[in-house]
Amino acid sequence: MYLLFPGRHQILTNFQFEYLHSIIYGKLNGYTDLHAKPLAVTEKVTAIIFAVTSANHSNTRRNPLPFYLRALAIQEFARELNVPAFIYGVDDVGNLSNFASYTLKRVRHESEGLFDLTPDNTLVLCSTPVLAMYEALGFKILPAELADRTTWSYRCPLPWDLVEKIAGDDAWSNNADIVRNVHPASRELWEKYKLGDKVKLLFRDTMISDDGDITTTRDYNTYVRQMDEIAELKYTETASYVKAGRIGDIGCAVGSWIKLACKDDRFRESDFYGIEVARHLFDICHQRKHNGEFANPFVFFSQRNAVTGLVFEANSMHTIHTSSLTHEIESYGSRSELLQFIRNRYLELASGGVWINRDVVAPANKEKIVLMKLNRSDGRNNDYDKPFSEREALKAYLKDLSTYGRFLRFAMDFRKKEGYFVRYKEVTIENEVYIELTLKDACEFMSRKDYIDNWQSEMHETFCFWDLGEWKQNLEQAGFTVAAESRAYTNEWIVENRLKGKVVLFEQTATGLLKLDYPVTNMILLGEKL
Known part of the structure; x- marks a missing residue:
């Protein structure tokens, strides 16, 4: 008999370990299902299948940890259960009414047919509303933390409750309630990789949605096409100001500006760093790198938010480029976040470095x-x-x-x-x-x-x-010297x-x-x- 344990598995708990341990070392026919009916199962558990959902998501409030870190914690967590544990990633596919069926098919595919999970050979461990999907397929449900399905009340904190507690506690590793509930496998991993700091930043960010996007109403197919169409214009307008060395593009979209810069012989010895917070665009950047679209092999992409903190080491960058980004911070965030963004860029630049900001601008007499x-x-x-x-x-x-x-x-x-x-x-x-x-x-x-x-x-x-004069004033207040070549202009194509x-x-x-x-x-x- 198999146990299927689906979930995002951002944190593993002591309750989960004790629950699984008692099932494995006890007798299944002594347990009751979701409806308080005896399971009447005589077989022993021969394997636990951890289906890690949203495996393709990370660096978002909903999924702060990448799949590989979640898998590391699960592997350590399952070590003492004395039964084989198998870990399979299940990509996020949006709101899918038959997501349970999709998960089962992914497990079968990823295991190369080793696990064809059916109601006859598998019990599902689940305590969230997702259980209804498996129940509809005929699976018996082990309710774990769930005490009452009608009220969705629980016997103990759920894993996500603990993630939220960590996000709000600067001294979470010394919090007795968190220590008591989080399994050592997760606690040690969170401490080692300083994941509490990452989660705090993600939860503090008011601009980005839970799934890592600035806006939920954007058609990314259209947006990507537009970014590629104007990439050459953007690069032509900014290329003469770029300084070789460590070159960063914040809000790099699909990497089009970096792709063109990589072809510039002046920067053949330079390293390029693309920063993109929107998950859809970040995924495309990585796909393009896998496709070999960047002439310079030293291109690195990260999914980070440049508003909440530094995305590069202080005093490390020779060029930082942003295009059509700063107005989005003002639009979706706040004025204070825009000012913080400006200060962050100053801190990241090395002496002699330059921030090239190409964006929209107001006319000087805008209130006329x-x-x-x-x-x-x-x-x-x-x-x-x-x-x-x-x-x-x-x-x-x-x-x-x-x-x-x-x-x-x-x-x-x-x-x-x-x-x-x-x-x-x-x-x-x-x-x-x-x-x-x-x-x-x-x-x-x-x-x-x-x-x-x-x-x-x-x-x-x-x-x-802001008009150009107001932009200059705010950069100077952050410590910048604004170059004389800075200018506002009218886009003749638009005209x-x-x-x-x-x-x-x-x-x-x-x-x-x-x-x-x-x-x-x-x-x-x-x-x-x-």
């Missing part, structure tokens, strides 16, 4: 009131406020709106959850209708109006919180392809309306550590 004339004939002007829950349906709907209709939708959606309110009014001058608003809000709309693939995600993001024929800006003067040039859209900001 302007008039915006919008195209009303390039689509539908009515029905702009229809609710949608599906991204593809929303995309099709937005595509058919005119520029004017899309602005009305933008004004309704833009940073609504953050409590922001786009203040505007329609004014008529010489039989022409204009939108009167701040230049800042006009720029937010112009920069965002065509991102219909990821509209829900983009509506959380702000581009125009030609997205603004002309769609949006015109005016300023009202004493002599009438004055047509304005399109404002700056982007910046190259060079912070040097002297």
Whole structure:
């Protein structure tokens, strides 16, 4: 008879060990199942199969430990059980209604047919709502910690309860309650690899979701394609400022900038470090490395958050590159987190090093009131406020709106959850209708109006919180010297392809309306550590 023990297994407990020990050395027919019915099993347990779920996830609040560390702890944990223990990783596949069936198939596949687990030869040990999936397949359930299924009350702390306790206790290794409940195999591993510190950082992070993403509404297929399409532009704009040595790309997405830098002969002796917090993108980086897409073999990727702490050793980096990242910290995090991010980069640079920050930027006179004339004939002007829950349906709907209709939708959606309110009014001058608003809000709309693939995600993001002068001031306060080559500029591709024929800006003067040039859209900001 086999025991299947599915779970994320971030921590193993003394209760689990004692429960398994008593089953293995006792008699199964003395135990009751989930419904308090005797198991009526006479066979002995011949093997325990640990199915480690979310095995492809790590460095997130939900799954802080990588699979290999969890497997090490399980191996040590099972050593004294005196029955063979087998450990198989089961990848996360999202919310799958038949995840139990998937797990069983993964075990059979990973074991090369050694374990074909069925209700006739296997008992399942599970105390969480996942047990219902196995029960539906006919398996008998050993409830372990579970005391009452109707209330989901437990006899003792669950493993995840202990992870959360560790996350909130700087002296967790001396906490009597944690020591009493965590099995030595896990406790020693957590102490050896300083996993408590990692978990504290992950739980402290307000920007990143439990599964390691900044936003849950982004279409990553579209996002990855866009990153690759503009990679050459990003590299061309920044390449002349890169200094050889240790080169880091924070928010490296799918590694496109590093891929191009690796081809640059100036950096053939350099080491490259890509930092990406979003799990989907980090996985692609590793896949690209396995595919041999990087000309320089000294390319290393890490899944870390550069806001909560340093991602490189202090005083170690010759170049740090970021692109289209800092506005996301302001958008999804807070101003204090953005300021901390800036300070972290200064600490990481070696003397003479440079931080190259390419991002969006506000115009210098962003609070000025302007008039915006919008195209009303390039689509539908009515029905702009229809609710949608599906991204593809929303995309099709937005595509058919005119520029004017899309602005009305933008004004309704833009940073609504953050409590922001786009203040505007329609004014008529010489039989022409204009939108009167701040230049800042006009720029937010112009920069965002065509991102219909990821509209829900983009509506959380702000581009125009600081102008170039404010950026320089905040870098200097962190210790940087801002290089004279730093500049704000207008992306002419955006002007030609997205603004002309769609949006015109005016300023009202004493002599009438004055047509304005399109404002700056982007910046190259060079912070040097002297």
